[in-house]
Amino acid sequence: MSLMQLDNLTVRRGGRVTLHPTSLRVEAGEFIGLIGPNGAGKSTLLHAALGLIAARGQSSLAQLSPRARARAAAWLPQQREIAWGLRVAALVALAQDGREDAPQVAAALARMDVAALAQRPATALSGGEQARVLIARALAQDTPLLLADEPIAGLDPAHQIACMALFARLAAEGRTVIASAHDLGLAARHCTRLWVLHQGRIVADGPPRTVLTPALLREVFAIRCHLAEAEGGLILQPLAGVAP
Amino acid sequence: MTERSLHIGLGLALTGLLVASLLTGVAEVAPLTALKALVTGGEGPLGLVMREIRLPRAILAVLVGASLGLSGAAMQGLLRNPMAEPGVIGISAAAALGAVIALQTGLAASFALALPLAALLGALIGVAAILFLAGRGGTLALILAGIALSALASALTSLVLNLSPNPFAAQDIVFWMMGSLADCSFTHVAIAAPFMALGGLLLARTGRGLDALTLGEEAAASMGIDLTRLRLAVILGTAASVGAATAVAGTVGFVGLVVPHLLRPLVGASPARLLPAAALGGAVLVLIADIAVRKVLPGQDLKLGVLMALVGAPVFLNLIWRMRGQP
Numbered sequence: 243m244s245l246m247q248l249d250n251l252t253v254r255r256g257g258r259v260t261l262h263p264t265s266l267r268v269e270a271g272e273f274i275g276l277i278g279p280n281g282a283g284k285s286t287l288l289h290a291a292l293g294l295i296a297a298r299g300q301s302s303l304a305q306l307s308p309r310a311r312a313r314a315a316a317w318l319p320q321q322r323e324i325a326w327g328l329r330v331a332a333l334v335a336l337a338q339d340g341r342e343d344a345p346q347v348a349a350a351l352a353r354m355d356v357a358a359l360a361q362r363p364a365t366a367l368s369g370g371e372q373a374r375v376l377i378a379r380a381l382a383q384d385t386p387l388l389l390a391d392e393p394i395a396g397l398d399p400a401h402q403i404a405c406m407a408l409f410a411r412l413a414a415e416g417r418t419v420i421a422s423a424h425d426l427g428l429a430a431r432h433c434t435r436l437w438v439l440h441q442g443r444i445v446a447d448g449p450p451r452t453v454l455t456p457a458l459l460r461e462v463f464a465i466r467c468h469l470a471e472a473e474g475g476l477i478l479q480p481l482a483g484v485a486p
Numbered sequence: 487m488t489e490r491s492l493h494i495g496l497g498l499a500l501t502g503l504l505v506a507s508l509l510t511g512v513a514e515v516a517p518l519t520a521l522k523a524l525v526t527g528g529e530g531p532l533g534l535v536m537r538e539i540r541l542p543r544a545i546l547a548v549l550v551g552a553s554l555g556l557s558g559a560a561m562q563g564l565l566r567n568p569m570a571e572p573g574v575i576g577i578s579a580a581a582a583l584g585a586v587i588a589l590q591t592g593l594a595a596s597f598a599l600a601l602p603l604a605a606l607l608g609a610l611i612g613v614a615a616i617l618f619l620a621g622r623g624g625t626l627a628l629i630l631a632g633i634a635l636s637a638l639a640s641a642l643t644s645l646v647l648n649l650s651p652n653p654f655a656a657q658d659i660v661f662w663m664m665g666s667l668a669d670c671s672f673t674h675v676a677i678a679a680p681f682m683a684l685g686g687l688l689l690a691r692t693g694r695g696l697d698a699l700t701l702g703e704e705a706a707a708s709m710g711i712d713l714t715r716l717r718l719a720v721i722l723g724t725a726a727s728v729g730a731a732t733a734v735a736g737t738v739g740f741v742g743l744v745v746p747h748l749l750r751p752l753v754g755a756s757p758a759r760l761l762p763a764a765a766l767g768g769a770v771l772v773l774i775a776d777i778a779v780r781k782v783l784p785g786q787d788l789k790l791g792v793l794m795a796l797v798g799a800p801v802f803l804n805l806i807w808r809m810r811g812q813p
Contacts, residue, residue, distance in 0.1 A: 292708060294704055294707060308707065308712050311708070311710065317704065317708030323701055323705070324700065325566035326566075328755050329754055332756060379705075
């Protein structure tokens with residue numbers, strides 16, 4: 243059984259189609275990178291898939307009741323909101339109905355390298371630390387599927403790599419992560435599958451090596467890149483912008 | 487401080503203040519005699535004073551304070567803003583308008599319950615308007631609808647005052663709006679308590695949702711919170727609690743704003759754990775204020791709402807002063 247299935251999911255906003263009919267299937271054990279330029283519809287796709295915005299067509303997640311959906315998928319919004327100065331451990335434990343002693347909480351704190359901050363007020367942390375705490379909260383929900391909107395934006399390079407490696411490890415353990423990202427190099431290296439969104443349409447879907455062709459990078463992102471192989475993975479380094 | 491010791495501390499303060507409130511009044515009576523008269527009914531007028539005047543007043547101070555503290559905490563949690571207070575959705579202004587109309591038309595003088603019932607009717611119309619305007623919308627729609635309703639109710643209250651042909655009615659209105667627990671009887675308790683209980687029940691169940699809202703509306707929704715139901719529970723719970731409190735005590739500000747603010751650091755900032763603490767804290771604060779209005783200027787009928795604002799505003803300014811520079 244697939245973890246998420248979209249059938250002709252379509253979003254209109256202000257008389258404009260921001261997501262053209264999209265059909266996708268997500269299985270267990272995938273780390274899907276959702277890439278595309280600004281305004282391509284990455285957040286719209288994730289929101290519509292979760293049922294957070296009105297959409298036509300079908301999403302298997304949006305059809306669930308709020309509680310059933312919370313068990314099926316965790317969601318990490320792009321806006322990193324922490325309204326009150328809860329201790330980090332208490333904030334992460336919100337994913338487990340406030341049970342700070344739940345094993346998922348300790349595991350998530352350790353995985354995001356924030357266990358040392360557990361007793362500090364979350365609002366007193368730096369932006370990058372807060373971002374890691376919020377990822378830990380989503381992990382602590384312990385769902386088979388995690389959707390994350392730009393999870394690594396604002397993290398330092400070591401934590402960006404650690405976070406992408408963690409998502410890849412989760413996929414290897416049999417969970418699935420769908421994360422939008424702008425860092426094509428990290429997406430190329432760590433994701434098992436890429437979805438490329440361009441002007442509200444999925445224009446490519448497949449493993450990074452087949453998706454990230456010079457033609458697609460020029461067409462969709464308007465950049466010229468250096469593509470190579472090293473240390474058992476793909477290397478993608480944007481070099482210069484080109485006229486689309 | 488653990489949550490348990492906080493609750494015990496507030497509970498002890500509440501009990502002590504309740505007794506102190508029963509021992510405060512115009513008639514100077516030895517404490518033991520007074521408490522004996524309360525229990526046994528005593529001889530002569532003292533039993534009547536204790537049972538029919540001081541006891542309902544003390545009980546209402548607890549109920550009004552708890553309602554205002556609880557709904558303030560819930561409203562701050564829902565709006566994710568420490569500056570929010572129960573009056574922000576306009577229910578207290580609507581309830582006040584109902585009471586003012588009852589005073590102006592002379593209805594309030596026709597039978598004893600006319601004023602609180604008119605205030606409750608005002609609150610009911612107010613909450614219907616809020617639900618019609620913002621029941622399905624988001625937080626912003628709720629705040630804007632509350633501002634609009636408050637402005638409209640205040641304008642109509644001013645209009646009633648403006649057109650009041652009788653200066654005594656105008657004076658009655660002005661004094662009523664200052665808020666007071668003087669002259670409250672068990673009939674007032676009987677009118678307010680059911681609504682406050684209903685409101686309290688609705689608000690007490692919002693803890694999990696308010697906690698999740700710490701992470702924003704999207705994250706809360708993805709964690710299994712039905713935001714529309716949560717918003718509805720906070721609106722209806724606040725309307726019932728604050729409508730009933732305004733109906734019996736007039737407008738008493740600052741409790742719903744200051745109490746959650748003071749207690750938040752003591753409960754680890756958790757909106758859910760703040761709810762019971764704020765209810766206890768609100769009761770403690772209103773009991774203190776209601777004792778103070780009788781002690782500070784005896785015989786002058788100092789109004790509860792006036793004292794609360796006089797003391798509350800500097801306390802609040804001090805909080806803001808200490809918060810400055812912090813993110």
